[in-house]
Amino acid sequence: MTPAWRHLLRAWYLQTSSSRIPKMCPSLSGAFRTSVTKLGLHTKHRMPPCDFTPEKYQSLAYERVLEIHSQHLAPMSTAYFPKPLLLHQGHMEWLFDYEGNRYLDFFSGIVTVSVGHCHPKVNAVAQKQLGRLWHTSSLFFHSPIHEFAEKLSALLPEPLKVIFLVNSGSEANDLAMLMARAHSNSTDIISFRGGYHGCSPYTLGLSNVGPYKMELPSGTGCQSTMCPDVFRGPWGGSHCRDSPVQTIRKCSCAPDCCQAKDHYIEQFKDTLNTSVAKSIAGFFAEPIQGVNGVVQYPKGFLQEAFELVREQGGVCIADEVQTGFGRLGSHFWGFQTHGILPDVVTMAKGIGNGFPMAAVVTTPEIAKSLATRLFHFNTFGGNPMACAIGSAVLEVIKEEKLQENSHDVGTYMLQKFAELRDEFEIVGDVRGKGLMIGIEMVKDKVSCQPLPREEVNEIHDDCKRMGLLIGRGGIFAQTFRIAPSMCITKPDVHFAVEVFRSALIQHMERRAK
Numbered sequence: 001m002t003p004a005w006r007h008l009l010r011a012w013y014l015q016t017s018s019s020r021i022p023k024m025c026p027s028l029s030g031a032f033r034t035s036v037t038k039l040g041l042h043t044k045h046r047m048p049p050c051d052f053t054p055e056k057y058q059s060l061a062y063e064r065v066l067e068i069h070s071q072h073l074a075p076m077s078t079a080y081f082p083k084p085l086l087l088h089q090g091h092m093e094w095l096f097d098y099e100g101n102r103y104l105d106f107f108s109g110i111v112t113v114s115v116g117h118c119h120p121k122v123n124a125v126a127q128k129q130l131g132r133l134w135h136t137s138s139l140f141f142h143s144p145i146h147e148f149a150e151k152l153s154a155l156l157p158e159p160l161k162v163i164f165l166v167n168s169g170s171e172a173n174d175l176a177m178l179m180a181r182a183h184s185n186s187t188d189i190i191s192f193r194g195g196y197h198g199c200s201p202y203t204l205g206l207s208n209v210g211p212y213k214m215e216l217p218s219g220t221g222c223q224s225t226m227c228p229d230v231f232r233g234p235w236g237g238s239h240c241r242d243s244p245v246q247t248i249r250k251c252s253c254a255p256d257c258c259q260a261k262d263h264y265i266e267q268f269k270d271t272l273n274t275s276v277a278k279s280i281a282g283f284f285a286e287p288i289q290g291v292n293g294v295v296q297y298p299k300g301f302l303q304e305a306f307e308l309v310r311e312q313g314g315v316c317i318a319d320e321v322q323t324g325f326g327r328l329g330s331h332f333w334g335f336q337t338h339g340i341l342p343d344v345v346t347m348a349k350g351i352g353n354g355f356p357m358a359a360v361v362t363t364p365e366i367a368k369s370l371a372t373r374l375f376h377f378n379t380f381g382g383n384p385m386a387c388a389i390g391s392a393v394l395e396v397i398k399e400e401k402l403q404e405n406s407h408d409v410g411t412y413m414l415q416k417f418a419e420l421r422d423e424f425e426i427v428g429d430v431r432g433k434g435l436m437i438g439i440e441m442v443k444d445k446v447s448c449q450p451l452p453r454e455e456v457n458e459i460h461d462d463c464k465r466m467g468l469l470i471g472r473g474g475i476f477a478q479t480f481r482i483a484p485s486m487c488i489t490k491p492d493v494h495f496a497v498e499v500f501r502s503a504l505i506q507h508m509e510r511r512a513k
Contacts, residue, residue, distance in 0.1 A: 045498050047102065047467060048491040054089040054096040062086055062098060080472075081461055090117025093488050095469065103464070104484075106496055107471035111290060111322045111436070111483040114350030115396045119487075122353055125392035126385065133384045138377065144387035151394050152359065155332055160345060162367040164360040165382030169321035169348035170198030172358040173284070175376070176344045177202055179362060180282030180315040183369035187221040188276035190309070191284040194227040194475060196291035197319055206284050209291055210475065221281070225271040227289070228264035228297040231429045231440065232448070235260035240298040242337055244411050245418045245430050248445065261298035268305050272312060282315035282344075287334025290322035293479030294438025296431055302338040315366065318342035321358075322436065325350040326397055326486060329407025329434030337433065353393045357386040402486035410434035413482070413493040420497070424504050426451055437482035439500075440474065450478035455507065462503040468496050 060068070065086055079085075086098045093116060095103045105117070115122065129144065136142055145165070153161050166172050181187060189206065191197060197206040204212060205219015230236025230247055237251020240260050253259050272280075285302060289295040306316045323334030324347045331337050335345065343366060348358035358381075370376060380386075397403060414430065414437055421427040421439075428442030441451035441459070456478055463470055471481035480500075484492070 045466060045495060045502065047104065047495055048489065050091070050094050050102065052091040052094065054091075054100060057088045057098040057100070059088075059098075081464055085464070085469075092116035092119065093485050093492060101467075103467050103469050104492060104496060105469050106482050106484040106488075107469055108483055108485045109354055110349070110471065111327070111481075112349040113354050113485050114325055114327070115353050115393055115400070115402060116485045116487040117354075119353060119396060121396055122389060122392045125388050126355070129385055129388035135380070135383050135385070137379055138382060142384050142387075144384045144391065145382045148382075148387040148391045148394075151391055152361070155394070156345065156361055157341060159363040159365075160342070160361050162362050162364055164362075164367075164376065164378075165386070166358045166360065166378055167356050167380050167386075168198075168358050169319075169346065170200040170203050171378075171381075172321070172346040172348055172360045173197045173206065173317075173319060174200050174202045175360050176284075176317050176346050176362075177206070177282075178374070179344055179360070179366055179370050180317065181221075182373045183315055183366045184279065184281045184313050186277065186279045186281040186313060188280040189222050189282050189284065190225050190271060190276060190280065190314075191222065192227040192286075192289065193224045194229070194289055194292035194295060195224075195284065195286060195319075196289070197284055197286075223271065223275045225275075226264065226267040227292070227295060228261070228267075228301050229295050230260055230298055231295075231431065233260075233264070235263040236298070241296045241431060242299050243296060243414070243431055243433050245414050245432075247429055247431070248421070258298045258300060261301045261304075264298060264301055265304050265308075268308065272308060276312075278312065280309065280312050280314040282317055283309040284317045284319055286319045286321075287323045287338060288328070288433065288436055290436070290481070290483075291473050293440060293474035294432045294436055294481060296433070297338075299338075302335075302340050306340050306342075315343045316340070317344040317346065319346050321346060321348045322350075322483070325393075326403030326406055327435050327483070329403060329410050332403060351393065352386060352389050355386055355389045356380075357390055397486070400487070405488075406434040406486045409488055409490055409493060410437070412490055413437065413497070416493060416497045417482070417500070420501055420504065423501075424508070426504070426507070432482070435482075435484055435486055435488070438473065439480040439482065441478050441480070450474070450476040453477050456480075458510070459503045459507050462506050463499055466499045466502060468499040470496075470500075 087095055088098045089096045093105055095105045149163050191206040193208045195208050197203045201218050205222030208224045230240040236247055236249050237253055238246045239253050239255045240258055309316055318335040320334055326332050328334055335342050344362045346360050351357050418430045421430045425444050426441055428448050429440040431438050441456050443449045473479045473481045
């Protein structure tokens, strides 16, 4: 869908008072008709229009795909749904499977497709660079890396101006760990319980989510600390979060004085006093936890935590792999929403709209500390293809005002999902900022015990059968993660909320039986 058409669609939605999605124009593609007739549960929910027709699938049969997967690919069970989706093509916020069914993608390849699947401008830039120069390594100069470095550095405050280009979020966080240790001459690094920072041998020590822990030694020198989760943690109330939607827990705090934050800071001090050396290497924090189910901290917590870390000689690292590039709406970077300035920022996922690309940005002082100890080299980091695509992504975010769209549409969506929390006993919490939203499912709002995994699975599958793809997260896989491409519209949100509500009704009907 062209940017002009998308803006017209948004304007049309704002000017109409009807709560229903407009019916499909007869002239638009037959892919919509297929998606409506094959949803399976509640076919009354009309998808917003899409002016794109996918190519006919002409590759491996579905059964053959399953055979090859079981015989030759990693045995870990990562695929969603009892019958895994076989996807064929993508366009902006839409995905198409091998049968031509259309899905609204509200997880964007695990918070990765930032500006839309196969965005026309990004595609054109990639194709042009593909015909010019793929790869050289950093042994030779090429203009795409310098053009991208100039664009990216302009989006970061002083003194965060030195960029190391790598290929994935795990690799970026690996390098950031090395930087912190080289600069501090210390080893211990702290990260939150529930935090996810990668699955490489180094970053496994930082990641504190059960399935990513091994019985064997890995990531030595890493220490976890309590996550200041104002919904599921011991403290939290109705003023804690930087979000249009607050937790249902009540508190007596004044809006500018958070007792929960003070309690969690005491726990953080306890970690510093008992579990690490007097001098530490650093502290890793996601501005909002992603894999743990979009967990937000009390306002002001990270400011105080950063001060405490620096008092013990540590480097403060913001993991922006999921939160960066305008996704949170109010600011371009997640750390800015906390009023903090990190020493190191790691980024990946949305930086390349799905192309393998990542970066570590730091200060000249920390970069020099690494350079004096290590000849750091990366064969593929900063290759011409990645840098050309990265520049195009930054241009699209600016030209199409996608950060502003994340704020406007994301706030609207948060409020709509919050209405479902008020309606359904099993929706315990709705939280987030911009286009990064978590919906935590519970048995009931009194106990707040996680809804059993098999029940969450059923709701998840029902959404898929109605044409909506959402993610999962949380320690018990009890939280739905909503993180679509930043190009989505309010009609997309309306459809998604209607589908999710229908899935909840369907689940309550099953429960009653």
